[in-house]
Amino acid sequence: MAGKSKTLEEVKQKKITGKDIAQMSTSEFLDSAKGPYKRILGYLKPYKGRFAMGVIFGILSGLFNGILLLGIRTVFTVVLPPDPDKPIQAIKPFAGLPFWKNFEIQRPDVPPDQQLWFVIAVCLSVPLLMLIRGLLTYLHQYCMLWVGNRVLYQLRDECFTGLLRQSQTFFNTAKQGELMQTVFNQTRMASSAGTELASAFIKHPVSILSILAVLFHMEPVYTMGAFVVFPLCILPVVYISRKVRQAGGREEEEAGAIMVTMQE
Template identity: 35%
Template sequence: MKSKNPKKLPFPQLLLAVWRPYRDLSVFLKPYRVRLVLGLLSGIGYALINGCLPLVIQKVGGSVFKGGMSQAQLISGVGQNEGPGVDKVFWICLLVPVIMLLRSILSYGNTYCLTWVSLKVLRDIRRKVFGHLMEQSLDFFNRSQSGRLLSRVLNDTRVAQEALVGITGDVIKEPLTVLAMVYVLMRIDWKFSFVTLFLFPICLVPLIVYGRKIRKAGKAEENEAGIMAVILQESFAGIRVIKSFAREHFQLALFDKSSNVQFQSSMSVQKSSAIVQPMIETVSAFGVSLALFYVYFGHLSLGKFMALMAGMFLLYEPVKKISRIHLVLQKCLSASTSIFELLATEPTIEDSPHAVPLISSGGHLELKNITFHYGLQDSAPALEEVNLTIQPGQKVALVGASGAGKSTIFSLLLRFYDPQQGSVMIDGQDLKNLKLHSLREQ
């Protein structure tokens, strides 16, 4: 059961493609909507406070750095109307810790509430997927690799949960932060802001270019982690066979190959991640130089300059998160598609609509003209036209070579499989007309 990774889509098509699985996943958010709303409101408040920070910095800077006056001049300026008094400056300076304290509280509330919801959603998704797997028939597990199923329960559910809660939070908080910040910067000095914002997209170029490499390498690393899980599971489960045929070195070679692929993918991710920050800082340094030229020729006050620079640096993080939304959407599409394909898989052995519970069993077992094969290509039937009757209290031993059908008969008696031909009876009732749980409890 290998999931298909969807190809990269343009952003508008990606939004349309991800809408349905995202909507289906959002069902897991409903039980926790109160905590989710609190987290989102905290995020909105955080965004608005962030947008106000440059105005606070401008106010404080304009009051503290008043035309280069000394402290004595600042104090004496009370009577000369040349600047604010010490008391006023004190209260103005308190704006900074007050605003930062409020910002920190809202940030904590946003992080705590969304993390709480996120972990609850992860628990619920994993429980639903695991519970659905437990309802599957044996032929499903015969077709599937255990390592792949582990990856579905552990990795795909985690990616879907992170994407679900992450997108819900970022799609509201980050755009609002950017809009508030741009409005405030334009209000402070539209010429400076326009020139700087014109250069700002250059900082996003490394994110876009190396983001693609990170996405590609990260996907390869996740796929290889699933392969390694398969190698480990098969090695531990089949250790007798491995040792019987001296295949230890072969399994070790497979493990080494998977480890090397993961190493290369991880290094690619780290190299691409590490180079982005220095490139952005270099571009930012040129931007600061241009800003200083503007300050010199435009006679910009220190308070206004500090506010504009703080706003530009605070603008970087939300823009970076917005630029990554399409990557998160891509991951969400891949993981949620895999999860819902799994949840859409119905067990082949189910209770019929008219099945009745088996209250008690007298022990009369009968196989009537049974023909059964496991569905493998070009394989001979495990049982062919077999008839067997076992009376209550009768002791019967099934003897035969490996592959003669002994285990298959027990599997049919427990209705792990249904025969392609014939019927299995208990006390005169066909097993297909009995509820599975009541049958296997006997």
């Protein structure tokens, strides 16, 4: 009997509300979120094909941030006239980068009457790169949203099925507004948390690393100076994130109270 009670005690989960999250520190929140996030990510397995497509598009979208910086620098190098006192040299947009360091573009010799159209054509490559990056970002978000909706349907179905199996005593003591909020709002937040977490750990790190690689390649001194200033910018972000968690906790508590009042 004691072993059975211990097992039941281990299985029993503590409910963490938005108000509890608002009062947690960042380390406490990360420790408390490990278990729930693992269970949420388990719902992604049936849709791993579409999820993998979203991951690939997210990686490509993140890499395109660095490519966009190189493209803008190359456009300025091509459009701006070279120094007349120096010999005309080929353009090497990837100089200093491994594998592509020998890639070069010959500076075109454009007649004076066609230089305006040449500049316009070269400058249009920047919006084209932005369009490609936007398309990759759209495909990434579409795949993640598609997976998130399927997870949402599954969570709501399991939650609603679990409610139907409860006894009459449970419904006599439970607040109907909180049950409605659990079925509709909290399942939606849980499904979006899984896809948003995957996006945050895939797309954003790739974007940061690609931009840093290009910046170190272009201006290593200024980039190192930015590393000195950047940690100072983290402090207000941490403070604001705590305020956001507190506001989210109050919103969840107020929404539950409103739904309980409306139902009664």
